[in-house]
Amino acid sequence: xxxxxxxxxxxxxxxxxxxxxxxxxxxxxxxxxxxxxxxxxxxxxxxxxxxxxxxxxxxxxxxxxxxxxxxxxxxxxxxxxxxxxxxxxxxxxxxxxxxxxxxxxxxxxxxxxxxx
Amino acid sequence: xxxxxxxxxxxxxxxxxxxxxxxxxxxxxxxxxxxxxxxxxxxxxxxxxxxxxxxxxxxxxxxxxxxxxxxxxxxxxxxxxxxxxxxxxxxxxxxxxxxxxxxxxxxxxxxxxxxxx
Numbered sequence: 517x518x519x520x521x522x523x524x525x526x527x528x529x530x531x532x533x534x535x536x537x538x539x540x541x542x543x544x545x546x547x548x549x550x551x552x553x554x555x556x557x558x559x560x561x562x563x564x565x566x567x568x569x570x571x572x573x574x575x576x577x578x579x580x581x582x583x584x585x586x587x588x589x590x591x592x593x594x595x596x597x598x599x600x601x602x603x604x605x606x607x608x609x610x611x612x613x614x615x616x617x618x619x620x621x622x623x624x625x626x627x628x629x630x631x632x
Numbered sequence: 633x634x635x636x637x638x639x640x641x642x643x644x645x646x647x648x649x650x651x652x653x654x655x656x657x658x659x660x661x662x663x664x665x666x667x668x669x670x671x672x673x674x675x676x677x678x679x680x681x682x683x684x685x686x687x688x689x690x691x692x693x694x695x696x697x698x699x700x701x702x703x704x705x706x707x708x709x710x711x712x713x714x715x716x717x718x719x720x721x722x723x724x725x726x727x728x729x730x731x732x733x734x735x736x737x738x739x740x741x742x743x744x745x746x747x748x749x
Contacts, residue, residue: 547732548732548733550737550738552740556742557720557722557742557743558635558636558722558740558741558742558743559675559722559740560740561736561737561738561739561740563737564732564733564735564736564737566732604675606675608732608733611677611680611687611688611689611690616682616687616728617663617680617682617687617688618680618688618732618733619665619677619680619688619690620665620667620675620677620724620738621677622667622674622675622676623674624674625674
């Protein structure tokens with residue numbers, strides 16, 4: 517059964533701290549790994565990773581994928597209160613015998629709270 | 633550009649009824665996926681449509697069905713509603729690049745909150 521595990525489940529940090537969120541996976545027919553930020557309803561896309569060892573960066577956020585060890589990390593530096601959210605890791609995988617298209621298998625998320 | 637639009641935002645239905653939810657993808661996106669989000673199970677994949685064809689289906693009973701129209705808009709239908717169907721239903725659209733979504737991944741709508749009483 518496909519599985520995506522995120523850790524920690526929640527954490528509380530102070531503004532300015534650096535945080536590392538973890539995502540490990542066991543998914544058949546892996547194609548991509550995506551990170552999302554969910555504050556209220558709509559998850560917001562952060563990164564999509566398909567190759568090992570290539571860091572993706574956007575402002576204070578960065579992420580990297582290790583396809584050999586089956587995990588990814590999301591780093592947030594100099595955290596701000598606006599970073600408070602649920603961070604979701606999802607693995608895009610081939611579904612069944614369909615050559616195209618993907619299903620996303622989501623982890624439970626990490627709840628991040630940044631205190632001022 | 634307009635994002636993914638889901639209607640209605642909220643719905644309250646009685647057990648045994650059926651419901652139809654609508655999703656309009658970003659202009660130019662031909663892939664539409666549906667997800668169910670609950671506190672206990674998190675986000676779970678329902679199905680994916682591309683060019684009016686269902687390409688993938690998750691592990692949900694046949695009461696859950698969907699379709700996609702020629703303009704890429706999609707509808708999801710749940711028949712014979714059960715209390716356990718109460719959830720946030722999210723729709724996501726994407727460009728398609730072979731076996732991967734486009735560089736922007738999947739863009740989610742704000743969802744429809746369904747409550748079954």
